[in-house]
Amino acid sequence: MHERSAGIPPTLAAAASAAARFSFLLLLLLVVAGRSSSAWSWCREGEAEEVKGCSRIMGFGGDGSPATGGGISENGRFSYGFASCAGKRASMEDFYETRVDDVDGETVGLFGVFDGHGGARAAEYVKKHLFSNLIKHPQFIADTKSAIAETFTHTDSEFLKADSSHTRDAGSTASTAILVGGRLVVANVGDSRAVVCKGGKAIAVSRDHKPDQTDERQRIEEAGGFVMWAGTWRVGGVLAVSRAFGDKLLKQYVVADPEIKEEVVDSSLEFLILASDGLWDVVTNDEAVAMVRPIEDPEQAAKGLLQEASKRGSADNITVVIVRFLEGTTEIGDGPSEEVAKDQSS
Incomplete structure (x- = not known):
């Protein structure tokens, strides 16, 4: 039931500048570190x-x-x-x-x-x-x-x-x-x-x-983020939904x-x-x-x-x-x- 995009993920260059990508990846490391199961x-x-x-x-x-x-x-x-x-x-x-x-x-x-x-x-x-x-x-x-x-x-x-x-x-x-x-x-x-x-x-x-939907991907990328394949399409390789409550470290891209x-x-x-x-x-x-x-x-x-x-x-x-x-x-x-x-x- 989950939608999938054909083709390969966009390059990081399309998502943001090199400096912005580096900052975003540091942010993702913080998100991943906080993803331990309850x-x-x-x-x-x-x-x-x-x-x-x-x-x-x-x-x-x-x-x-x-x-x-x-x-x-x-x-x-x-x-x-x-x-x-x-x-x-x-x-x-x-x-x-x-x-x-x-x-x-x-x-x-x-x-x-x-x-x-x-x-x-x-x-x-x-x-x-x-x-x-x-x-x-x-x-x-x-x-x-x-x-x-x-x-x-x-x-x-x-x-x-x-x-x-x-x-x-x-x-x-x-x-x-x-x-x-x-x-x-x-x-x-x-x-x-x-x-x-x-x-x-x-x-x-x-x-x-889902992050691979055309309009959702565009919104995320225009905000400085990116979407990549990591078992499924994910915002920054972390989150499999593109809208949610919370997710403060991704809030710029994952809206409610x-x-x-x-x-x-x-x-x-x-x-x-x-x-x-x-x-x-x-x-x-x-x-x-x-x-x-x-x-x-x-x-x-x-x-x-x-x-x-x-x-x-x-x-x-x-x-x-x-x-x-x-x-x-x-x-x-x-x-x-x-x-x-x-x-x-x-």
């Missing part, structure tokens, strides 16, 4: 039910079982479920959030998957603060997209300040979905992914941010600017899958949608995907969040935003 794992609350193939390292109470759970909104318009386990990894760096809030009299669903690298610090911070910051934004209801973009940048800056005392670098992806009014707003940073089932078809509503897409929640929109690349490395978008579609309970569907990814040999942490839109969702709030209505009419 010696601890994070345990989260969830139903203590075993999913075959999951690592015995992870689980509520330390019994190795995955964290699972779910719920339904008070207005009955959507249900959700999640499943998460360490898989074959020695540490757990995935986090997730599933919450339903009342904001200015509006029922709002906030869902996210956060896949950490270089340790769990960044992913844990983003899980704890991103959505809380978002719903406090004064324009959250009126201008949701702008509020999301500003909140992602603000949360990233706040994490970098809070993490300044650590010598080991840490970062995190964020694949998020916000249900507000009659809208589903998806915002993504990194290579966790959001996929919807619409009219029975699988549609990716986020893009994996989200790409945002919006969908109208209508009768054609069946469900949403958010998942870390532990799922997408071994299961395609079409396969995931086909497996989830006949399962009404989103928690059971999330556990099924987790089990399938484990059975197929996923080598990474695996986290899945599923949101199912229930009948009558076209009546949520006041209907689609003016922007969405214009997009549909065009």
Whole structure:
């Protein structure tokens, strides 16, 4: 599922001058030195039910079982479920959030998957603060997209300040979905992914941010960095994603600017899958949608995907969040935003 570029990496001369290259390589040495694996794992609350193939390292109470759970909104318009386990990894760096809030009299669903690298610090911070910051934004209801973009940048800056005392670098992806009014707003940073089932078809509503993508490579090189092959395409030969929270030593090149897409929640929109690349490395978008579609309970569907990814040999942490839109969702709030209505009419 990871994109690869044909051909050979660009020369360092194309990326920067000789002096800039030397400075950048010194910076990379500091990053590499801080990439030692975290010696601890994070345990989260969830139903203590075993999913075959999951690592015995992870689980509520330390019994190795995955964290699972779910719920339904008070207005009955959507249900959700999640499943998460360490898989074959020695540490757990995935986090997730599933919450339903009342904001200015509006029922709002906030869902996210956060896949950490270089340790769990960044992913844990983003899980704890991103959505809380978002719903406090004064324009959250009126201008949701702008509020999301500003909140992602603000949360990233706040994490970098809070993490300044650590010598080991840490970062995190964020694949998020916000249900507000009659809208589903998806915002993504990194290579966790959001996929919807619409009219029975699988549609990716986020893009994996990889360094070999033409626009991402150009942005990195214009900032003075470079992209090279080191087992996969990496920023400076170190990081396999081109956007992330944290990664302070690479922040000039690895930004936390989200790409945002919006969908109208209508009768054609069946469900949403958010998942870390532990799922997408071994299961395609079409396969995931086909497996989830006949399962009404989103928690059971999330556990099924987790089990399938484990059975197929996923080598990474695996986290899945599923949101199912229930009948009558076209009546949520006041209907689609003016922007969405214009997009549909065009």
